[in-house]
Amino acid sequence: MVRILLLQLPFYSTWYINFEWIKESPNMFYFIHIPIVLLFAMASIWLFNNIDVKNMDKKWFRFLFQGTEWLAVVRSGQFLKEIESFKHN
Structure with a gap:
């Protein structure tokens, strides 16, 4: 969007x-x-x-998308990564 x-x-x-x-x-x-x-x-x-989500860790991406709304998206992405690693273990 x-x-x-x-x-x-x-x-x-x-x-x-x-x-x-x-x-x-x-x-x-x-x-x-x-x-x-x-x-x-x-x-x-x-x-x-x-x-794109693959560029989420880059500095320019974090500069453009910062704030409380984006922080929730980042945390949910980290949570999904934890769930995937838990499934594989």
Whole structure:
């Protein structure tokens, strides 16, 4: 679910674009705003591909997903790992 939500990231940098702004200052639009939108698009695609449970121990993942809600998910994952190891022993 979070992966799909992060695909919207580039659109948050386009909500204020209007045609008058493009006509009045095209250099600002093409050389500043378009690269920013492309950067947001690349970041959202990278996050979509890399947000997964297997990356849960990485520092960037913990930075993005922190707080009491995520802590409960981490603890439940640890509990499931304990249950699996108990089944194998």
